[in-house]
Amino acid sequence: MQKSCSCGATMKIRLRTVIFQNKMEIENVPIYSCDDCQRSEVFPPVKSQLTGYIRSLGSNPKAGSVLFNDISELAHLLHKVTNKDNKHLPVVTIIEDRINELLDLLLLAQSLGDAEWREDLHVRLKQITNYMTATYRLS
Ligand SMILES: [Zn+2]
Missing domain, CATH: 1.10.287 (Helix Hairpins)
Structure with missing residues (x-):
């Protein structure tokens, strides 16, 4: 679950909140981020699902929040894996x-x-x- 960044450091995967058009919050989106150069990118296997979801919101989404782990099975699994109750x-x-x-x-x-x-x-x-x-x- 790690990946090298173009700066040479290791990128870590984290679940983050993506805010769309300043009003729609999409929580628990798996994102790779680099602590050294602050570069980040959406975990590639969920990218098409995320863009598909954002597209389905249309150009004028209602304000609110949604859990991406309810939409994406992979996000759901990552959410489970990163939960400290499952650490062992x-x-x-x-x-x-x-x-x-x-x-x-x-x-x-x-x-x-x-x-x-x-x-x-x-x-x-x-x-x-x-x-x-x-x-x-x-x-
Ligand atoms: Zn980097």
Whole structure:
């Protein structure tokens, strides 16, 4: 979960609040930041989701705040990983637990015949598996 900055220092990932048009607060957005040169960038795997969400707000959004970890499954996982209650747990265990939890919910959604919920869970599972595959391929 670390990345090198163009200045040579190590960038750390943190959950931050992004403020859009001075009124819409998007909390818990995973952002890489460098303590040395203050450069920061959105965690690449969630970038398209964040821009898609901002686009969906339109040009004149209502003031308010939203939790990005409710929208993005990866942000949700990072939120769990960085929570100090989970400090003792390896990241892979947290990810596996979440996958199992989503699979349980998927069974429940299926038995209830809730197509919308099932679709949402499918998207969430795909976000995790796509990210895992990309990580393993690149490392
Ligand atoms: Zn830097």
